[in-house]
Amino acid sequence: MVNHEIDSNCFGHNIQSALDICPDVNSDNNFQGISVNVNTRNYILAAALGLGMAGAQAAGVTITVSCGTVGQDFEFCKKATDEWSKKTGNTVKHLTIPQSTSDILGLFRQMFAAKSADVDVISVDVVWPGTIKSHLLDLGPYAKGAEKAHFPALVANNTVDGKLLAMPWFTDAGVLYYRKDLLAKYGEKAPTTWDEMTATAKKVMDGERKAGNADMQGYVFQGKAYEGLTCNALEWVASHGGGSIVDASGKVTVNNPQAAKALATAAGWIGTISPTGVLNYGEEDARGVFQKGNSVFMRNWPYAWSLSQGSDSPVKDKVGVVNLPKGGDGKPAATLGGWQLSVVKYSKNPAVAADLVMYLTSPDVQKDRAIKGSYNPTIPALYQDAAVLQANPFFGTLYETFVNAVPRPATATGQKYNEVSAAFWNAAHTVLSGKAKPEEALKSLDAKLGQVRRGANW
Numbered sequence: 075m076v077n078h079e080i081d082s083n084c085f086g087h088n089i090q091s092a093l094d095i096c097p098d099v100n101s102d103n104n105f106q107g108i109s110v111n112v113n114t115r116n117y118i119l120a121a122a123l124g125l126g127m128a129g130a131q132a133a134g135v136t137i138t139v140s141c142g143t144v145g146q147d148f149e150f151c152k153k154a155t156d157e158w159s160k161k162t163g164n165t166v167k168h169l170t171i172p173q174s175t176s177d178i179l180g181l182f183r184q185m186f187a188a189k190s191a192d193v194d195v196i197s198v199d200v201v202w203p204g205t206i207k208s209h210l211l212d213l214g215p216y217a218k219g220a221e222k223a224h225f226p227a228l229v230a231n232n233t234v235d236g237k238l239l240a241m242p243w244f245t246d247a248g249v250l251y252y253r254k255d256l257l258a259k260y261g262e263k264a265p266t267t268w269d270e271m272t273a274t275a276k277k278v279m280d281g282e283r284k285a286g287n288a289d290m291q292g293y294v295f296q297g298k299a300y301e302g303l304t305c306n307a308l309e310w311v312a313s314h315g316g317g318s319i320v321d322a323s324g325k326v327t328v329n330n331p332q333a334a335k336a337l338a339t340a341a342g343w344i345g346t347i348s349p350t351g352v353l354n355y356g357e358e359d360a361r362g363v364f365q366k367g368n369s370v371f372m373r374n375w376p377y378a379w380s381l382s383q384g385s386d387s388p389v390k391d392k393v394g395v396v397n398l399p400k401g402g403d404g405k406p407a408a409t410l411g412g413w414q415l416s417v418v419k420y421s422k423n424p425a426v427a428a429d430l431v432m433y434l435t436s437p438d439v440q441k442d443r444a445i446k447g448s449y450n451p452t453i454p455a456l457y458q459d460a461a462v463l464q465a466n467p468f469f470g471t472l473y474e475t476f477v478n479a480v481p482r483p484a485t486a487t488g489q490k491y492n493e494v495s496a497a498f499w500n501a502a503h504t505v506l507s508g509k510a511k512p513e514e515a516l517k518s519l520d521a522k523l524g525q526v527r528r529g530a531n532w
């Protein structure tokens with residue numbers, strides 16, 4: 075839990091709040107809307123060495139790894155790195171990182187700018203390989219074909235200019251969590267359209283509030299202005315038939331009536347079935363409300379399943395997982411997420427670091443993480459594994475959703491992806507918070523993305 079202690083003390087959910095809480099860190103740099111600073115890096119490393127350092131005896135080589143995102147990720151990663159340390163005699167240190175992927179990227183970019191050898195192995199969001207390609211080692215010579223056991227689409231995503239820059243570690247897709255017990259109580263079933271979801275959420279929420287739970291909400295999701303909102307809003311837009319922001323050929327497609335309808339629908343939830351606080355929710359905020367028993371529905375990634383079924387969870391055995399709803403005549407859409415592991419080019423021990431990556435991404439480690447932490451494997455064969463399916467029944471029922479998840483336009487926009495995503499999440503946030511009408515927000519987004527496109531090579 076060390077990593078979480080540091081997070082809650084200093085990094086919270088975004089860099090800005092970390093800067094507020096940690097007085098020795100001054101904000102002096104603004105990177106694509108993420109306020110960060112040069113001292114942050116030193117601070118994080120100090121924290122990692124002092125508190126976040128976990129790992130073994132001084133023997134062999136020391137490898138520093140950053141591998142915790144949300145949920146139990148850090149605990150599982152540490153367990154696996156401990157095993158590797160025992161096997162190899164090398165030592166592993168864990169670098170503590172913030173929770174939000176947008177903040178993690180800001181930090182890594184600072185470390186890359188300094189060509190820092192302070193971290194050897196990093197977790198890489200599925201949308202990053204094109205963006206940070208020049209700082210990652212080609213793992214091809216170390217993988218020796220092991221990548222062939224993984225989903226080809228992920229290997230393709232992680233292969234840039236012919237180099238295998240990252241090994242798939244776990245995949246993600248947005249899913250709808252619902253309260254089986256409450257839907258049964260009110261004679262409702264899991265919704266297949268956003269309109270049904272809205273109506274059921276309202277009915278059950280109102281009923282439960284009347285019955286005495288004043289905190290009951292209808293729907294919680296990730297509405298903060300960060301990458302998680304890009305994932306949610308892409309699902310709304312794509313499931314209304316409004317495309318995926320930028321198409322595969324690089325054309326900006328987001329300014330269309332279906333996208334406007336999708337954003338209008340979502341804006342209608344704020345203050346009705348969703349608390350206004352959702353405008354500042356990341357994954358763990360949504361999970362906190364749902365797992366306490368205070369929401370009928372939740373949009374989240376699969377990691378939330380194992381936690382919701384933990385022995386201490388108030389909603390244990392009361393949760394179902396289905397596809398996210400569709401808009402009108404559209405088709406349900408789940409954004410493709412997930413994490414990879416890479417070796418930083420500036421590592422002083424690239425071969426040992428690559429060995430750790432190969433171990434962490436191996437079938438045995440992925441199977442263990444799937445069973446105990448509901449992290450979706452990136453190896454198709456594990457979706458046939460009885461123990462994996464028993465622990466996560468929806469890995470079987472939603473298999474098609476996982477393999478057909480909608481990618482964010484990271485490949486088409488390359489190094490500009492984060493800028494594109496930030497413009498999109500800001501536009502969505504403006505609409506959700508009632509500061510702009512969907513049509514206006516999409517029109518300015520279109521103009522902004524057009525500018526980015528003209529200034530870039532895509």
Ligand code: GLC
Pocket residue numbers: 143175199200201245246301302303305357375410411412413
């Ligand atoms: C999850 C996904 C990742 C996504 C992030 C957004 O961690 O795996 O791909 O970018 O959520 O918050």
